[in-house]
Amino acid sequence: MSSTRDVIEEYCRTLEARDWDGFAAVLAEGVRYEIPQTGEVIEGREKYVRFNREYPGEWHIWPVRLVAEGEHAALWISFEVGGERVHGIGFFTVAGGLVREISDFWPEPYEPPAGREHLVTRAAVR
Amino acid sequence: MSSTRDVIEEYCRTLEARDWDGFAAVLAEGVRYEIPQTGEVIEGREKYVRFNREYPGEWHIWPVRLVAEGEHAALWISFEVGGERVHGIGFFTVAGGLVREISDFWPEPYEPPAGREHLVTRAAVR
Numbered sequence: 001m002s003s004t005r006d007v008i009e010e011y012c013r014t015l016e017a018r019d020w021d022g023f024a025a026v027l028a029e030g031v032r033y034e035i036p037q038t039g040e041v042i043e044g045r046e047k048y049v050r051f052n053r054e055y056p057g058e059w060h061i062w063p064v065r066l067v068a069e070g071e072h073a074a075l076w077i078s079f080e081v082g083g084e085r086v087h088g089i090g091f092f093t094v095a096g097g098l099v100r101e102i103s104d105f106w107p108e109p110y111e112p113p114a115g116r117e118h119l120v121t122r123a124a125v126r
Numbered sequence: 127m128s129s130t131r132d133v134i135e136e137y138c139r140t141l142e143a144r145d146w147d148g149f150a151a152v153l154a155e156g157v158r159y160e161i162p163q164t165g166e167v168i169e170g171r172e173k174y175v176r177f178n179r180e181y182p183g184e185w186h187i188w189p190v191r192l193v194a195e196g197e198h199a200a201l202w203i204s205f206e207v208g209g210e211r212v213h214g215i216g217f218f219t220v221a222g223g224l225v226r227e228i229s230d231f232w233p234e235p236y237e238p239p240a241g242r243e244h245l246v247t248r249a250a251v252r
Contacts, residue, residue, distance in 0.1 A: 005195075036213060038238040040246040047245045056241070065217050067193045067200045069131075074193045074200030076217055076229075087162060089215050089231060091191050091202055103202075105215060107233035112164040115182070119173045125165040 004094040005068040008075055011092075011099060015052060016061050024049050028098040035104050057081040061088070071095050079106075085126075130220040131194040134201055137218075137225060141178060142187050150175050154224040161230050183207040187214070197221050205232075211252075 002010070007026055014022035024045055033042040033051070042048050059081040067074045073092040078085050086106060093101040109125045128136070133152055140148035150171055159168040159177070168174050185207040193200045199218040204211050212232060219227040235251045 034249070035238070036252050037233050037235050039249045039251040040238050040242075041249050042245050043247070051242060051245045054242070054245075065198065065200075067195045067198045067217070069193045069195045072191065072193045074191075074202075074217070076200075087231065089233075091193070091200070105213065105231065105233040106236075107163050107215075107231040108236070109163050110232075110234070112161070112166050116166075116177060116180070119177045119180075120166040120168050123160070123165045123167050126162050 002097040003068070004071060004073050004092075005066065007094045007097055007099060008066055008068060008073045008092060012061060012063050012075070012077075018053075020049055020053055023052065026097075026099055028096075028100045031099055031102070033102045033104065035106070037105060128223045129194070130197060130199050130218075131192065133220045133223060133225060134192055134194060134199045134218060138187060138189050138201070138203075144179075146175055146179055149178065152223075152225055154222075154226045157225055157228070159228045159230065161232070163231060 011026050014026065027045045027048060029045050031045050031048055033048050034040065042051050059079065062078040063075065064078055065076040071093055073094060075090045075092065077088045079088045089105040091103045092099055137152050140152065153171045153174060155171050157171050157174050159174050160166065168177050185205065188204040189201065190204055191202040197219055199220060201216045201218065203214045205214045212234065215231040217229045218225055
């Protein structure tokens with residue numbers, strides 16, 4: 001049986017390659033995908049593959065950090081679409097070599113609140 | 127030497143307890159904290175403790191998920207401030223029992239783009 005790390009690496013590889021059969025093969029039939037920021041939930045392998053297949057634009061994913069432990073993994077990616085890059089973060093549950101649950105986050109740039117200028121420097125937003 | 131998981135659990139415990147000496151004790155002197163969404167960077171233990179100590183409002187943290195592997199950890203928290211809850215996600219590097227680097231994300235609620243209604247259901251934003 002594949003390790004959690006192996007499964008998430010294969011998830012990334014097949015997603016970037018638009019290898020939809022390979023991508024489906026790392027998902028449990030009842031996989032549950034959620035975006036807590038919007039409340040959106042997608043249930044089931046077929047719908048979740050379709051969601052990714054239909055995602056508009058010329059997009060690419062660049063893994064930044066993968067942390068895997070037991071049945072859990074956290075994946076930080078740089079997601080490029082239309083020449084722009086945003087951060088994406090997924091928390092995964094993997095069992096039996098298949099992805100069972102994904103909680104996905106898409107944090108956007110924002111202006112820092114006032115009052116902490118004495119503690120921070122500003123690098124480029126990235 | 128404490129495991130990466132132990133270190134992050136102690137980080138959470140001391141932060142929630144406002145135990146600033148205990149919190150400082152899990153940080154490397156040269157700890158680097160960044161918020162990629164704003165470009166803010168805080169360097170050094172003293173400034174980073176002060177940043178947390180001075181953080182305004184009546185706030186609490188509730189760990190949702192911790193994934194630790196080797197020198198890396200990912201922590202998803204529910205952060206409550208002023209009666210509202212937001213998600214916070216940190217990617218940590220830990221070495222020698224001390225936190226060396228933190229990349230922190232604060233994803234906010236947003237309206238989902240049109241075009242995927244045929245695949246999603248909507249739960250409450252949380």
